[in-house]
Amino acid sequence: MGHSLKRKEDARFIQGKGHYVDDIQLPGMLHMDIVRSPYAYAKIKSINAEEALKIPGVVAVVTGKDLEKYNLHWMPTLMSDTQMVLPTDTVMYQAQEVAAVIATDRYAARDGKEAVMVEYEPMKPVIDPYKSLAPDAPVLRTDKEGKKDNHIWHWEVGDKEATEKLFSEAEVVVKEQMHIPRIHVASIETCGCVADYDKINNHLTMYMTTQAPHAIRTVIALVAGHVGLTEEKIRVISPDIGGGFGGKVPVYPGYVIAIAVSFLVGKPVKWVEDRSENLQADSFARDYHITVEMAGTKAGKILGTRFKILADHGYTDAAANPSKFPTGMFSIGTGSYDYQTTFMEADAVYTNKPPGGVAYRCSFRVTEAVHAIERITDRFAFEIGKDPAALRMENFIKKEDFPWKSPTGWEYDSGDYHAGLKLAMDTVGYDELRKEQAEKRKRGELMGIGISTFTEIVGAGPSKDFDILGIKMFDSAEIRVHPTGKAIARFGTKSQGQGHETTYAQIIAEELGIPAENIQVEEGDTDTAPYGLGTYASRSTPTAGAAAAVAARKLRDKARKIAAYLLEVSEDDLEWEPGKFFVKGAPEKAKTIQEIVFAAYTNHPQGMEAGFEATHYYDPPNLTFPSGAYICIVDIDKETGEIKVRRFVAIDDCGNIINPMIVQGQVHGGLTQGIAPAMYEELIYDEDGNILNGTFMDYLVPTAVESPSWETGHTVTPSPHHPIGAKGVGESPTVGAPPAIANAIVDALSPYGITHLDIPITPFKVWKALREKGVN
Amino acid sequence: MKKEITISVNGEKHTLEVEPRTLLVHVIREHLRLTGTHIGCDTSSCGACTVLLNGKSVKSCTILAVQANGKEVSTVEGMATADGLHPLQEGFKENHGLHCGFCTPGMLMRAAELLENNPNPTEEEIRWGISGNLCRCTGYNNIVKAIQYAGAKMRGEETPSTEPEFV
Numbered sequence: 001m002g003h004s005l006k007r008k009e010d011a012r013f014i015q016g017k018g019h020y021v022d023d024i025q026l027p028g029m030l031h032m033d034i035v036r037s038p039y040a041y042a043k044i045k046s047i048n049a050e051e052a053l054k055i056p057g058v059v060a061v062v063t064g065k066d067l068e069k070y071n072l073h074w075m076p077t078l079m080s081d082t083q084m085v086l087p088t089d090t091v092m093y094q095a096q097e098v099a100a101v102i103a104t105d106r107y108a109a110r111d112g113k114e115a116v117m118v119e120y121e122p123m124k125p126v127i128d129p130y131k132s133l134a135p136d137a138p139v140l141r142t143d144k145e146g147k148k149d150n151h152i153w154h155w156e157v158g159d160k161e162a163t164e165k166l167f168s169e170a171e172v173v174v175k176e177q178m179h180i181p182r183i184h185v186a187s188i189e190t191c192g193c194v195a196d197y198d199k200i201n202n203h204l205t206m207y208m209t210t211q212a213p214h215a216i217r218t219v220i221a222l223v224a225g226h227v228g229l230t231e232e233k234i235r236v237i238s239p240d241i242g243g244g245f246g247g248k249v250p251v252y253p254g255y256v257i258a259i260a261v262s263f264l265v266g267k268p269v270k271w272v273e274d275r276s277e278n279l280q281a282d283s284f285a286r287d288y289h290i291t292v293e294m295a296g297t298k299a300g301k302i303l304g305t306r307f308k309i310l311a312d313h314g315y316t317d318a319a320a321n322p323s324k325f326p327t328g329m330f331s332i333g334t335g336s337y338d339y340q341t342t343f344m345e346a347d348a349v350y351t352n353k354p355p356g357g358v359a360y361r362c363s364f365r366v367t368e369a370v371h372a373i374e375r376i377t378d379r380f381a382f383e384i385g386k387d388p389a390a391l392r393m394e395n396f397i398k399k400e401d402f403p404w405k406s407p408t409g410w411e412y413d414s415g416d417y418h419a420g421l422k423l424a425m426d427t428v429g430y431d432e433l434r435k436e437q438a439e440k441r442k443r444g445e446l447m448g449i450g451i452s453t454f455t456e457i458v459g460a461g462p463s464k465d466f467d468i469l470g471i472k473m474f475d476s477a478e479i480r481v482h483p484t485g486k487a488i489a490r491f492g493t494k495s496q497g498q499g500h501e502t503t504y505a506q507i508i509a510e511e512l513g514i515p516a517e518n519i520q521v522e523e524g525d526t527d528t529a530p531y532g533l534g535t536y537a538s539r540s541t542p543t544a545g546a547a548a549a550v551a552a553r554k555l556r557d558k559a560r561k562i563a564a565y566l567l568e569v570s571e572d573d574l575e576w577e578p579g580k581f582f583v584k585g586a587p588e589k590a591k592t593i594q595e596i597v598f599a600a601y602t603n604h605p606q607g608m609e610a611g612f613e614a615t616h617y618y619d620p621p622n623l624t625f626p627s628g629a630y631i632c633i634v635d636i637d638k639e640t641g642e643i644k645v646r647r648f649v650a651i652d653d654c655g656n657i658i659n660p661m662i663v664q665g666q667v668h669g670g671l672t673q674g675i676a677p678a679m680y681e682e683l684i685y686d687e688d689g690n691i692l693n694g695t696f697m698d699y700l701v702p703t704a705v706e707s708p709s710w711e712t713g714h715t716v717t718p719s720p721h722h723p724i725g726a727k728g729v730g731e732s733p734t735v736g737a738p739p740a741i742a743n744a745i746v747d748a749l750s751p752y753g754i755t756h757l758d759i760p761i762t763p764f765k766v767w768k769a770l771r772e773k774g775v776n
Numbered sequence: 777m778k779k780e781i782t783i784s785v786n787g788e789k790h791t792l793e794v795e796p797r798t799l800l801v802h803v804i805r806e807h808l809r810l811t812g813t814h815i816g817c818d819t820s821s822c823g824a825c826t827v828l829l830n831g832k833s834v835k836s837c838t839i840l841a842v843q844a845n846g847k848e849v850s851t852v853e854g855m856a857t858a859d860g861l862h863p864l865q866e867g868f869k870e871n872h873g874l875h876c877g878f879c880t881p882g883m884l885m886r887a888a889e890l891l892e893n894n895p896n897p898t899e900e901e902i903r904w905g906i907s908g909n910l911c912r913c914t915g916y917n918n919i920v921k922a923i924q925y926a927g928a929k930m931r932g933e934e935t936p937s938t939e940p941e942f943v
């Protein structure tokens with residue numbers, strides 16, 4: 001623990017020996033390409049595959065009508081909504097799958113795709129989520145019997161009456177309307193699979209880009225059980241994954257079609273989408289319209305908040321939230337501040353846009369919540385003329401008040417928000433920067449300082465509240481130690497770059513004293529790994545990491561018994577130090593863990609079970625609540641609106657740290673994924689539902705030039721309930737960075753009365769806002 | 777209408793028949809089964825497919841295999857030698873310059889040419905130098921460090937500390 005062990009997995013990646021889905025090539029393998037809709041909303045009048053089938057190499061063209069014969073044309077979403085696999089009559093969003101072309105190689109499949117003729121009858125789509133709720137809006141989900149509008153669900157939490165009363169009486173009320181833009185995870189590897197159905201043994205091996213292989217196996221069994229593919233006949237293998245970030249949690253139609261085709265033709269079928277298909281059709285993230293208000297005193301005491309959300313889910317609710325949480329953990333949005341009055345409500349709607357709402361590097365809508373609370377906190381400080389750092393310091397929940405009950409029902413486990421912000425301020429040189437800013441303002445120059453002090457909520461989750469499609473959100477670890485004292489450990493999670501092969505080995509090494517290099521970590525094969533819900537929402541360390549520690553402790557208990565037997569003393573006479581048990585007061589009388597394990601196979605006490613292995617399914621008692629204090633400094637060119645991030649200091653608190661190098665790396669990466677929506681990324685649709693930037697040429701993923709040189713640091717407030725006091729960190733920076741950047745930019749523009757700009761804040765937006773305020 | 781081409785990949789000559797439209801990246805990945813070179817986009821934007829063609833870094837998704845006829849291709853698989861890892865590979869490992877590893881081979885090949893042309897680049901030169909290669913995971917800080925480390929090593933200087941500056 002606490003050691004920056006170099007990563008065990010790197011050897012293969014730096015030598016070109018990673019093993020990703022598209023690297024799989026099986027004998028007789030066919031390739032699949034997908035015909036997609038150019039329209040956002042249209043009737044399909046006909047699909048003509050005649051010309052396509054004439055192309056050498058094209059084997060088949062599959063449509064919704066073909067799948068309908070097997071009742072495979074619909075599938076459930078993870079939020080218990082429904083989604084077409086392939087349409088039989090109507091397309092609901094641009095780039096929706098319309099037909100699949102199967103061919104002997106990828107070029108022939110592409111030729112076939114170009115040759116499939118589809119006749120559409122376009123209809124007027126509903127793109128604006130507000131218009132979708134209007135009484136005269138056409139009902140989009142006519143497949144749902146009795147559906148009379150486009151409303152999906154309503155959600156609320158908090159005390160409405162008390163909040164209304166507070167707001168009507170408060171000295172100060174501030175309010176902003178904001179949009180958290182529709183964005184895409186854009187992992188550099190797109191999604192894909194090889195479905196390999198073996199007719200003789202009635203067995204499917206599904207290699208796929210999935211962050212949750214076990215849950216996927218169950219979903220496939222639920223969708224395809226009626227054609228004989230029951231769960232024991234399905235093996236899901238998630239090989240190396242080129243970045244997931246939540247985008248590889250859902251089941252996409254392409255996977256299901258590939259399975260169906262492989263099932264029908266009895267050959268392996270590969271489907272790997274293009275980048276453009278990935279951006280245009282796979283689950284988006286965010287897209288929340290939020291009205292947020294804060295009430296407080298003129299002296300700067302925060303008294304309450306109110307949030308009203310409109311959630312645009314596109315064609316279907318294909319979010320990947322825990323079932324009971326349609327808005328995910330948005331209710332963490334009361335923030336790091338000590339007040340008890342809030343009311344939050346959300347309505348979700350259908351539109352003719354791609355489905356989704358995935359938790360992109362985010363514990364389910366925490367990014368949206370944190371943006372709202374951190375922006376409105378700054379807005380409040382601005383309103384009463386108080387320094388936003390001082391305002392935060394005065395309103396933070398105090399270290400000694402943890403565990404702290406939030407007004408929306410969470411119990412924050414631990415935190416020291418004052419220490420985090422103080423460290424961030426000292427690191428950046430806050431007071432000096434404010435002085436510099438005052439000087440610059442006198443000269444008419446634009447410099448901004450933005451703060452975000454967020455509380456995260458990760459590690460879903462306690463099984464009493466958390467499930468996906470009914471499956472409880474525990475996670476698992478299985479450790480087998482071989483006679484020579486080397487181990488293999490398997491987990492229900494699945495790394496997509498997080499470094500599990502290293503960090504899990506470190507946890508077990510710490511608990512058992514077996515060197516990390518002698519512990520092989522495996523994940524992603526449902527035939528061998530214990531069941532788990534997978535890796536997303538920063539849950540691996542809080543759940544599977546905890547399971548590893550508990551399983552290792554079970555083994556240590558067994559080791560104690562064996563050591564007592566070998567040393568002929570009672571168990572109570574033994575003391576543990578990493579790697580061995582020794583007799584109290586006689587340290588030379590000792591047995592190393594390797595000797596003990598060997599004895600477990602060669603000389604174990606009579607009556608004791610032989611072998612040395614343990615499994616644990618960890619059901620966390622609570623979530624963990626990491627936090628952070630981020631400060632961003634920007635300089636803005638008044639003439640052009642160009643924004644330069646001069647510095648960005650991120651102080652994170654994720655409890656005890658297993659591997660500082662990996663934690664820091666996670667923070668760097670998350671920060672770049674935070675600056676992305678803050679300044680560059682948004683999926684833009686016109687009113688006909690055409691995507692305007694569905695390729696990497698115009699969807700601006702930050703390069704090394706846009707990404708600043710990040711400055712990072714940490715404080716440590718262990719989680720009191722996690723076996724090793726860790727909390728999870730992957731998503732903190734993605735969640736915490738956007739408001740720090742937005743606050744910095746708005747701070748720079750505040751002398752001109754600008755109180756809010758929606759992200760992504762581009763030079764053009766800044767330029768326009770300044771011109772509107774009469775700056776020339 | 778296939779065409780015969782001969783390319784040398786990592787020093788080994790291959791003669792094969794390809795359709796004229798076949799992309800170099802597909803020849804490398806699917807015909808020669810060197811799957812270290814990756815595909816991350818369809819618009820020449822991500823650099824995951826970067827290889828060296830006669831020593832110059834190119835995006836192999838944007839080159840036809842026939843254009844590589846008679847030329848030398850170097851991929852990530854040819855980087856390490858009997859003496860061990862290339863300093864860049866070592867730099868990436870020591871400095872945590874990769875997470876998922878998908879962009880890594882392209883980054884390594886691009887960085888190899890960068891250091892060839894400019895053995896002691898500034899941070900800014902490195903950032904601009906790799907700006908045709910996208911990484912979604914690392915935030916680039918450690919990729920910059922990794923390239924600086926390799927540069928120092930290749931110049932025969934002492935390599936900078938690989939401890940994370942994580943106060």
Ligand code: FES
Nearest residue numbers: 816817822823837
């Ligand atoms: S695959 Fe993206 S540039 Fe070649």
Ligand code: FES
Nearest residue numbers: 875879911912913
């Ligand atoms: S390490 Fe994942 S894209 Fe760079």
